[in-house]
Amino acid sequence: MKVPLRFKSIRQRLVVLLLLAAALLSLLLFISVRAIASASVQASQDSILGAATIAIAEELRGGEEGVAIEIPYAAFSMLGSSGEDRIFYRILVGEDTVTGYGDLPMPVAELTGLEPVFYSRDYQGDPIRLAAVGRSVLVEGTPRRVQVIVGQTRTGQEMIISRMSNRAAALGMGFFFLSAVLALLTAQAVVGPVNSLAEAVGRRGPQDLRAVTRPVPEELAPLVSALNGLMARLTAALSRTETFIAEAAHHIRTPLATLRTHAEIAQRISEEQEVLARLREILRAADDSSRSAGQLLDHATVAYRTDQRAEEDLDLRAVMADVMRAAEPTAELKDLHFELSVPDGPVPIHADRLLLESAVRNLVDNAIKYSDGDDAIELRLTVDGGTATLAILDRGRGLGTMQGRDLTRRFARGSNVSDVVGSGLGLTIVREVARALSGSFRIENREGKGACAILSLPLA
Template sequence: MRRATANGSLRRRLLLSLLASSAVLAIVVYFVVQSVARQVAQDSQDNVLTASALSILDSARLSSGEITIDLPYSALSMLDSISDERVFYAIRLEDTFLSGYADLPQAVRSGGAGPAYVSTVFLGEEVRVATVGRRVSTDTGQRYLHVSVAQTLSGQKQALARISRTSMGIGAGFFLVSVLLAGIISRSTIRPLDRLTASMSRRGPRDLRPVAAPVPSEMVPLVTSLNSFMRRLHQSLRRSEDFIAEAAHRVRTPLAVVRTKAEVAERKSTDPETRKALTEMIRAIDDSSRTAGQLLDHAMVTFRLDHLTREEIALHRLVEESVERTRPTSELKDITLDIADLDTATVKGDPILVQNALLNLLDNAVKYAPAGADIKVALNAGPQDAVIRVTDTGPGFLPSELSALPKRFTRGANTQSIVGSGLGLTIAKEVIEAHGGTLKIANTTGGGACVSLLFPLS
């Protein structure tokens, strides 16, 4: 049977799509966490710098026309307690430097008052500078007092590195969870299709009932098309069965009538040429009638194999009955048909098919054995199997043809002069294999053929 060509896997495509989406989301989560962490760290540092600068600004006093600043300890200690950072400050009265680090850059806020921030390089290190200002009264009028506080960024960078590792771990964890969820989702999504596939694969070749189980809406067109196909196939098979039965009936009945008339004409004719022609006609009619009969048998076997029943079969009784049914034909050819061994054995299977297989073997033995030959039937039962052997003293098989004989319409080269269809061994082989057994064909040592049906007992 030719297998359908696979073009990828729906489960794999769905899983890859979900994993790709999960990977993109994991990357987005990583950068979002990074951005939020950087912003929070920046805002936190800016708030502390602003508080420190305001603390210094609040300590400013005007005395005797001069501005004095009592630098509070807490103003810079709050920065040092956060991390091991260097802290700088500068106090300016507008453009006049008062205290601290004169070269410390001043952050300038555009658009009005309020804290101003800038990130720059000071003394070879990256720093964050916060500048606050306040209007103060001096001898020369209202002037702005500016306080700038700076802190190095090494601690913040270390914190951000830790946060980066954490966010990377969060992204990796998110991706792993997404992989697990993607596997569950893909399996759950494809499960209805798997159930439909399993349901169809468990059916026999003749089980063409429509699929009635509920399916997802996306699968409704597929199931509808499948049901329509099975309905058409069922109708086609039923017509084929009717055609085979009707054709066999209509062919065999007229052939029997023609054969009878040919025999009558042969007996009445005195012309040798006419008698020879009528003999050949009778032979051709027999050949056609037998072929039609075995085609019908083969069709019956094929259809019953699709609905193989499992009944208890007493093989010894079946052998006795089959031999008795074949004995009249063997006696017409002066052939001795006997049962040599008959053990008691029981197997499970279709009794009609098993008997049909045995009758075909007996019919072949009677047909191809010469007049006066002996045919022995034996049933031997062992612990593992039961074997029915049909042995004759006929011409036997050509060794080169043993493997090809069970094929349909295949006949031995030494049997061409005998009427036959080449289906007897085919039917027997199909029946025994459907029951888990084996058909064996061999020649006997003293001359003749032996065909065996081996049935497993377990």
């Protein structure tokens, strides 16, 4: 069977189905309460009608002059107790109506004993309920058949039934509303684990591919295990990719080093200007290639280590100094010098050393790469509240027309750098490190000339 309505959410489907069920049950409740009420009101009205009819029948006396009739006042008075009903009666001796309403309908059933027979008919335009009792009386020594019929309109009964119906309806409504509230709560409870699972998975960072281990209801277990399988496969694929990149970079770097060594040797033994110029070009290309391979390796490392990091307590001042020292030879080649300013006390950071170093190194490398000769590269470390801010400022060509955010995309390069060799990976690595260490990174044009790269990291 197909569900005729398509619901976008499980909760909606659940609520609608539960409400339908509740409405059905409420309707059933209403109908059955009403039916029971009607039946019991009918029964009690019948018993009064029957009692009145019997009372009249019992007062009938035989005699020498015919049947003497005595209608007990109470018989009629109690029928009118609800004050709403018209009453009709008919007393027959043999076939003759001796008093009352001569056209009052007769019962179909045979009258036996003093048990009243009840039936419903229309009379004078109203539906009425009738009771009939038959008995025999002795008239002049011979038994005569006497029948007493008493009828009553149903107004009072209908009023009671309609009152009861109203109550039954109120009961049904109350039941429905209670069910509706319960349905909502139920749907909430059922959908709750799904939502909280979704929330937990959604809250994860982009690199977080750990398996979901939180306890879930049985019904969600297949979903979670499928999800975990997918994540495991994804992790494996990623790791394979990174390993491949690392291997590739490594395999490129080693022959490049050999190439460089041979080129340098050749430079030393050759005296021909033409050859020396070519060799310088070869050396420069080898350096650039080596640098790109190094960055690829860095990127792979960063991507890998954000998943499996080995965090330790570091002093950011020391990290900066190390990186600066390592970069100094390169800087000197371009006649650049560093201006380092750091706070007096230690700047504690809890982070993975390799990640942090590669971020700072990439920033410093960029600054060197895009600076012209004879400039200063400023490295400023400041602490403000719980945040350490590392600013690297150069007097290079700046960002051109591109926005800082665009430059941090993988393989994105500035519009003004076509003459400089680069992979477009440097800022990506910095951004990923910043994210992995719960910090932030931005890069913008410096006033006047040059760029300003700012890496903010939370203190330990």
